[in-house]
Amino acid sequence: MHDLRALRADPAAFDADLARRGMEPVSERVLALDEERRAAQTALQEKQTRRNALAKDIGKIKREKGDSAALEAEAVTLRNEMEALDTRAQTLDGEVKSLLEVLPNRLDASVPPGPDESANVVVHEWGTRKEFAFTPKQHFELGEAIVTGGQPQMDFSTAAKLSGARFVLLRGGIARLSRALGQFMLDLHVTEHGYTETQVPVLVNEAAMYGTDKLPKFADQSFLTTDDRWLVPTAEVPLTASVAGDILDASQLPRRMTALSLCFRSEAGSAGRDVRGMLRQHQFEKVEMVSVTTPDESEAEHERMTRCAERVLERLEIPYRRMLLCAGDTGFGAAKTFDLEAWLPGQQAWREISSCSNTRDFQARRMNARFRPQGGKPELVHMLNGSGLAVGRTLIAVMENWQNEDGSVTVPPVLRPYMGGVETLA
Numbered sequence: 439m440h441d442l443r444a445l446r447a448d449p450a451a452f453d454a455d456l457a458r459r460g461m462e463p464v465s466e467r468v469l470a471l472d473e474e475r476r477a478a479q480t481a482l483q484e485k486q487t488r489r490n491a492l493a494k495d496i497g498k499i500k501r502e503k504g505d506s507a508a509l510e511a512e513a514v515t516l517r518n519e520m521e522a523l524d525t526r527a528q529t530l531d532g533e534v535k536s537l538l539e540v541l542p543n544r545l546d547a548s549v550p551p552g553p554d555e556s557a558n559v560v561v562h563e564w565g566t567r568k569e570f571a572f573t574p575k576q577h578f579e580l581g582e583a584i585v586t587g588g589q590p591q592m593d594f595s596t597a598a599k600l601s602g603a604r605f606v607l608l609r610g611g612i613a614r615l616s617r618a619l620g621q622f623m624l625d626l627h628v629t630e631h632g633y634t635e636t637q638v639p640v641l642v643n644e645a646a647m648y649g650t651d652k653l654p655k656f657a658d659q660s661f662l663t664t665d666d667r668w669l670v671p672t673a674e675v676p677l678t679a680s681v682a683g684d685i686l687d688a689s690q691l692p693r694r695m696t697a698l699s700l701c702f703r704s705e706a707g708s709a710g711r712d713v714r715g716m717l718r719q720h721q722f723e724k725v726e727m728v729s730v731t732t733p734d735e736s737e738a739e740h741e742r743m744t745r746c747a748e749r750v751l752e753r754l755e756i757p758y759r760r761m762l763l764c765a766g767d768t769g770f771g772a773a774k775t776f777d778l779e780a781w782l783p784g785q786q787a788w789r790e791i792s793s794c795s796n797t798r799d800f801q802a803r804r805m806n807a808r809f810r811p812q813g814g815k816p817e818l819v820h821m822l823n824g825s826g827l828a829v830g831r832t833l834i835a836v837m838e839n840w841q842n843e844d845g846s847v848t849v850p851p852v853l854r855p856y857m858g859g860v861e862t863l864a
Contacts, residue, residue, distance in 0.1 A: 439804040440538045442472065455544040458765040460553060468537050475530035482523040489516045539648075540655050543800040545765055546774040552764030558777070559764070564748065565757030567781050572843045576784035577834040578715040583845050584863055586610035591863075592716075603713075604705060604720045606830075611863040615836070615849065616723070618856035620698045620829050623725040623750055627826055631746045633696035633727060638676035640700050641667040646679035649805030651771035651797070661702050669702035673726035674823040681730055682805035685816050691809055692731035692739055696826065698723060716830045717789065723829040729822040732809060733799070736820035740796040743824045744776045747792040750827050753852045756835045757781040759788060773798045778827075780835040791831045794824030 445452045449465030456463060492513045499506040550559050581592025589596075591612040597605040608616055627633040647653040647668045652660060652675060661669040670676060677695045686693070701724050716722075727746060731739045744760065751758045761777040768775050772795035779788035799818040802808070808816040840848045846864035849857050 439800065440541060440544070441799075441803065442468075442534070442538070445469070446472070452544070456541065458545055458549070458551065459542055459768075460766055461542075464537060464541065468534060471530050471534050471537070475527055475534060478523050478527040478530065482520055482527060485516050485520050485523065489513060489520070492516070539804075542768075542770045543651075543773050543797060545768060546796070548762070549768055549774055550762065550764045553766040554764075555767045557764035558767055559762045561760040561762050561776070563757070563759040564752060565755065565781070567757050568783065568839060570783060570841075570843075574783040574838060574841060575845070576715060576782075577837045579784070580837050580841055580845060580847060581608075581612055584610075584612065584847070594715075601720075604718060606716050606719065611857075611860065612833070612837075614857060614860075615847075615853070615863065616829060616833050618853045619832050619836070620723055620725060621856050622753075622853055623826055623829070623832075624696065624698050626750060626753065627696045627725065627727060627746060631694075631749075633694045633746075636673075636677060636695045636697045638670075638673050638697045638699055640670050640676075640702070642670055642675055642679065643667060645682070645805075646675055649682050649807075650675045650678045650801055651804060655770055659704050661704055670699065671703050672701050672724060672823075672825075673697040673699040674728055677726060677728040678730075678801060678821055678823065679805060681807045681819070684807055686730070686807075686809040686819065688732065688809050688811050691819070692729050692735060695728045696725060698725045698829075716834055719830060725826045725829065727794075727824045727826040730807070730819050731822070732811075733817070733820050736796055736798060736822060739820075739822055740774065740776070740794065743822055743826075744778070744794040747778055747794055747824055747826045750832070751778065751780060751791070751835075754832070754836060754850050756832075756839050758791070769793070769795060771795070771797045771800055773800065780831070780839075782835060782838045784838040784841075789831065789834075791835060792825040792827045794822070796820065796822050 445465055445468060449469060453463035453465050492509050496506045496509050550557060578592060582590045584591045586609050589609060591608060591610045593607040593609065597607040624635055628635045644653060652671060660671050677697055701722050703720060705718055705720060727743055729739050729743060758778050758780050761779055763775040763777055775793055775795040777790050778792040780791040782789050798820050801821045802818040807819050809819050810816050836850060837847050840850060842848060846862050849861055854861060
């Protein structure tokens with residue numbers, strides 16, 4: 439959510455920020471509604487003052503046995519006018535809120551211009567892409583060929599029979615490898631990176647979704663249950679919303695949390711994209727990182743969080759590159775985002791495996807999450823979120839980067855303790 443005071447102070451700068459995202463100016467419309475709302479509130483206050491004075495006069499006249507009929511008639515008129523003004527002010531307030539709540543966050547000055555992902559900037563690249571003596575396969579080709587009890591360990595047809603498109607059923611070694619990845623990531627973030635492991639609900643209320651900027655903008659990309667709860671698109675939602683309405687002591691910050699959870703996305707608007715395989719699923723697992731910190735520390739925290747995600751890929755020996763997203767590709771709630779893209783030799787392409795964003799006070803304002811500096815008044819916290827990592831996509835990257843010519847997959851050394859010492863899936 440945006441600070442209306444900042445918009446009033448510099449509407450041209452606000453519109454310029456929207457223009458960087460390819461959006462039309464809105465400040466004139468917002469300010470016109472805001473001015474009308476404030477005028478209605480001022481008129482309401484003036485009439486309330488007059489009504490209070492009338493009440494005193496009427497009381498005095500009645501005590502003196504005088505005729506207060508004219509003043510009482512005026513009081514009734516004022517009451518009706520006040521009700522109309524209050525209704526109008528509330529309507530205008532709702533219109534202003536409806537405009538602001540669907541506008542994306544203002545971008546950091548360092549975000550490069552550009553309309554889409556083609557303008558994203560490579561910050562750095564890590565690792566050496568393997569040279570294969572054979573044509574590397576894609577993950578679904580590998581997974582469907584590795585068999586347990588006559589059934590593929592990566593089974594899309596059975597999942598489709600159960601649930602439809604964009605689901606997968608994992609068996610045997612690949613299922614264990616997926617579980618190992620999640621446990622490895624959690625252990626790394628908790629023991630070495632200082633995050634607090636958290637188990638979160640995957641059903642949340644509307645307030646939690648709204649506070650983390652998923653509503654109303656992305657309602658069509660999430661699943662709503664029959665009792666009006668939302669299936670989380672990421673553990674970012676419950677982790678971030680856990681401080682909604684709180685005033686944290688500055689000494690409690692930064693608060694770093696991590697969770698491995700199921701995630702659910704309807705993938706609206708993605709028809710025809712990544713139809714084969716596990717890249718784009720309705721249900722998947724992800725290890726999420728969330729940081730709640732002070733404004734002066736959020737930029738450093740963003741770098742720290744991104745490095746935590748990068749270390750996962752480095753331990754797994756998967757080549758990756760860090761991308762600074764351009765204006766047209768930066769997400770709705772983010773002021774600045776780094777994406778990590780893993781190299782997938784089966785696709786011969788870089789694919790996103792993590793996204794680490796600084797939302798600054800955008801989410802905090804929506805959910806009224808604040809901290810109290812020593813001896814100061816409460817201020818909005820800054821909130822950051824990042825994938826550390828998406829488990830399914832990491833499974834894809836492991837399988838494609840560690841594949842062998844015979845179709846087997848070598849288990850990365852760092853995962854073997856989680857696999858009971860198993861070194862190869864075949």
